[in-house]
Amino acid sequence: MKKAIITGITGQDGYFLTKLLLEKGYEVHGIVRRNSQNSLGNLDYLPKEEREQIIIYWGDITDNAFIDSVIKKVQPDEVYHLAAQSFVWFSFKNPRFTYDVNIGGTLNVVNAIKEYSPHSKMYFAATSELYGKVQEIPQKETTPFYPRSPYAVSKLAGFWTVKNYRESYDLFMSNGILFNHESEMRGPEFVTRKISLGVAKIYYGLQDCIELGNLNAKRDWGYAKDYVYGMWLILQHIKPDDFVLATGETHSVREFVEEAFKVVGIDIEWEGEGINEVGKDANTGKVLVKVNPEYFRPAEVDILVGDYSKAKRELGWEPKVKFKDLVRIMVEKDLERIENGIIK
Structure with a gap:
């Protein structure tokens, strides 16, 4: 049985990814930030039999000792690093917190894998916000980045951290440059x-x-359930790499x-x-x-629209849910x- 760790498991993507991995027979471990209600966020909407299969670790990705201990104990086959301060508007209000979580937290995860579980495959949740002030339309893996928010800057640091560790230490670490993906599980602040x-x-x-x-403002909106399948495919690929997941449409x-x-x-x-x-x-x-x-x-x-041709060619991935159906x-x-x- 494969073992996977999901950081940010209580969010939208964590919900759909958990369901996917359980369906595929994985042992799922989730990292959940402590809160006064001991809330599991979107995981509370899972059927009881699915929820009870998840092994939860209460802690914070900014705590390197905690992350080290979890990675060392679990020895996961795959790590999906989804945890982040992901609300762009809030990143302008509190850039320091955004940087601490998104840069420091990502560094803790990649370091823990390098030191204690180098066989683990890691997926990093990058974002189309990296393109910001777009340099070409549509945007693809080779399009230059031009971040326009503290959130995007923090994710750019994460992107290059993952790429650097991959090339420096021969680790299986991949970036998913996912364009906006929404669902009925999306937080009400979005x-x-x-x-x-x-x-x-x-x-x-x-x-x-x-x-x-x-x-x-124009965005490339897809359905989160389609995109978490793309995350999984990225870690099944023959080699670590960076992939754009998008619909190719902007609205x-x-x-x-x-x-x-x-x-x-x-x-x-x-x-x-x-x-x-x-x-x-x-x-x-x-x-x-x-x-x-x-x-x-x-x-x-102003405008984001992705070219997912590489993912279609190399992973066999393409979005299924259209814009009107998503809404x-x-x-x-x-x-x-x-x-x-x-x-x-």
């Missing part, structure tokens, strides 16, 4: 889930409108809003410009979307949660 949850609440009369930042935040409201039968029409722009119900004229300058980034990333999945799940009283 714009896609903010929209899907907002639409559901508006539909049930629990909220008046949604406040958003840059409506014109604006504005389009995401329009598609989300269509799920509940509302057509959105736009009025005004800039921070005064609003989205109205085309039938009633009620304002359902507003722009809040507080949500603008100090340095914006529908997210909105329908939030509607269901409200109907069942899970969200009030």
Whole structure:
């Protein structure tokens, strides 16, 4: 039986990756940061029989002694390093914390593997935010990086740390440059889930409108379940390498809003410009979307769209869930949660 460690196991990707690895017969070990409620985050939504199979270690990736002890004890076949401070907007508010977690934590993981389990294969969750102020469209593995946030800078340090250890010590360490991937398990602080949850609440009369930042920002959005399968394929590859996972399509935040409201039968029409722009119900004229300058980034990333041809060619990976289906999945799940009283 293969053994895998997942850092960041309680997040969106950790949830889907855990399900995938359990289905494939892995022994799954998860690192969970201590919290007052002893919450397992998204893992609480797993069926009891799956949840009970996971071996949990309570600790912090910034604690090198803790990480050393877990890696040394488990001797994993695979390590999926997903843990991070991953909210871009917050990284501008607290860059030091972002750097400590994303740079220091990653260094602790790669060092532990080097010292105590050099046979382990490691996956690092890099990000399309590395491209930032894009130097070419679409972006691929050879596109120059130009990070535009403390989060992206911290992930760039992680990317090069992994690459350096791979080349310096002949370790199987790979970077996954994943473009935006969302799901019904996404945290409510992320714009896609903010929209899907907002639409559901508006539909049930629990909220008046949604406040958003840059409506014109364009992203390459895929479904997280497709992407964690890509993570697994990256570690099954014949050699360690870096791969872009994306859909090859780009859509604006504005389009995401329009598609989300269509799920509940509302057509959105736009009025005004800039921070005064609003989205109205085309039938009633009620304002359902507003722009809040507080949500603008100090340095914006205007467009991201990935070229996943290398992953398709070498791994046989390609996305399955299309943009409109992704939006529908997210909105329908939030509607269901409200109907069942899970969200009030």
